[in-house]
Amino acid sequence: MENEGMFRELIENSDDIIIVTDKEFRIRYISSSVHKVFDVEPVSMLRRNIFDFVAREKQESWKHCLDETPHSVVDEVEFKVQHGEKRYFDVHVSNLLDHYKVQGLVLKLHDITQTKQKQEELLRSNQQLDQVIYKTTHDLKAPLMSALGLVKIAETAPIEEKDRYISMIKKSLLKLDSYIEEMNNFFRNDKLALQREKINLNELLASELENLKNLHHGDRVKVSLQGNSDIAWYSDLIRVKTVVANIFSNAIKYQDLQKQNPFIKIVANVTEEFCDICIEDNGIGIDPEYKEKIFDLFFRGTDQSQGTGLGLFIVKDTIERLKGTIEVRSEKGKGTAFRIRIPNQLHQSLEVE
Structure with a gap:
């Protein structure tokens, strides 16, 4: 009994999920680790048929394998857990239907x-x-x-x-x-590994605009900049510059040459939690059918496109690495606005993946 109790304690404290069924494949035991992974109480799983959780295309092959020597199945399965998140498991199923004590299946699910x-x-x-x-x-x-x-x-x-x-x-x-x-x-x-540096937002924005003013009729675009610099902002300077430079470049390259007063409006705000930057222009805008594709690798949505088609892909990828978000609002012929939010690492070290 002492060994049995120790064995049970080991199972209950394992990250693997152990399941035992009866002869009708109904769950009669499931380890408490199922709660950590699937956020369900083990007792709620009892008496459920194990094949209710096995994809239909796998059921017959599993049963067929279990009928043959060595009476076991090793497979990889995918489950959806909380909020639609996917988790993957290596599953080992042993057929112990003839075992005088078990008389069922024993499954071990290892999270991979x-x-x-x-x-x-x-x-x-x-x-x-x-x-x-x-x-x-x-x-x-x-x-x-x-x-x-x-x-x-x-x-x-x-x-x-x-x-x-x-x-x-x-x-x-x-x-x-x-x-x-x-x-x-x-x-x-x-x-490159992520860095944590103090960034002077106004200086960065002004510097990147200056670098681009001679690009593609950039001298005819009126730029307005509003921002606060009262709170220190810490992030990865090189990556932030990459984001800003790409969006500024797009705003200049895709200005509407038919309009008399092309503009770029920049509003930036830093708090202790985030840096929010909105970059708005009155350029040619984005065709609605392309709006969901503009961040795709090598996508070009207009004959006016120049460059490799990497710019906005790099922007989105960079912002995601900084744990930030980007939203785009655009109307063809009227202009585009990008809203960027990047966490302020003022009070903590930047996580490196």
Whole structure:
């Protein structure tokens, strides 16, 4: 009896879920660890048929395997728990129907959710990397070949035309530089550990606007900036700059050239909990059918699109790494507003994943 009590205590304190059924496959014992995982009381599971929880496509194969030597099944299953969250388990089912004491099935469920998520993340990263490599080699080739072609023409052009060709070459090389910078941001965002630094929000916004003022008719866009700097804000400076620069760049590139008074309005507010930034423009806006796709990898929603299509993908990915959120409101022909909320790490160290 002492050994039996010790064995039961070990099971009850294990993270694995142990289930024992009767001959009709009804649950007659389930370890208390089920409460931690599924937030249900073990007693509420008693008398339930175990196959009620097994996917229909697996039921027959399980039963078939249990009829054969060695009378066991090893499988991987997926369950939805609280708030629709998915959890994954390795399940080992032993057929002890002929055992004089058990006379049923014994199941052990081992939680492999973290391992599964890491596998899926690795697969997703590899797929993204394949796309990036293919897209990069394709998109970098165009401005490079353009520049080389212009160099060849310029070599034999009359003196009075050389300046024009030099200007065209410069434009191609700047485009090439823009592609390389977006690639750099993409890989840097994925590889660098998160940092915790004090950020002067007004200085950051003003600096990024200054860097972009000569971009794509940026000098004709009126910019207004409102913000408070009374409370210190701590976050990852490089990543915040990446977010802000990409959204500012989009606001300038996709301004409506038909409008007389293009503008970008920036309202920023820092509290002890969050930094909220709203960036609004009166540019060409986003077609409703594309609104849900703008953060997808390599998505371009307009013929006016320039660059690799990585910008807003990087923005969303970066904000998620900072545990923040981003919302977009847009109307085609009227403009777009991005609302960003990033936690203030004023009182704690930044969590590094």
